[in-house]
Amino acid sequence: MKTILKFSVLSVGLLLTTCKDRTTEESQDKLPPITQTGANTAGCLVNGKVLIPRNGVSAIPTVYGLTISMSNYTPGYYIDLYNVEEKRRVYIYVQSKNKTGNFTINQSNGDGTGRAQTLSQMFYEIDNKKYLSSDNSGLITITKYDYPIVSGTFSATLYNEDNPSEKIQITDGRFDINAKTLNQ
16 A cells, blocks of 8 residues: 555656646747748847747737837838836847848947937847947848848847946847738
């Protein structure tokens, strides 16, 4: 009887441990693949932690957490990856419309309106802290610009605007946006 009880306890313990590991793996966010189809996906790593746009309500990762604005008031456009649940955001401004290629990331003023920018730049917000790009601190590569589809990759080193010696790394960034169908 004791042998059966020990075996049962051991089996249940093993089963619970196995289930917990699978659940943890499945619930972790993963970056979307790099595509050029207008899939309306985006994401990056911030100091190794996945950031995927989310609106806090939808189970679909990119709905309403991803924005692109192509205003007539600026020569470029901005892309905003915002995770409402985690209160984290990456804002990217690309200085030129209708163009593929590499764009060096320059000094950011932390303004997310898009009207004050003239050069490509980036900033990151979390917990009321803002991290800004500096001159030559990263690269945005537009791999496809065929309106309404804009696709590309990005990476940068950003500094805390209140403590410039504190830096973060944005790596493995990617976006694939169809401006006509995004959030519809």
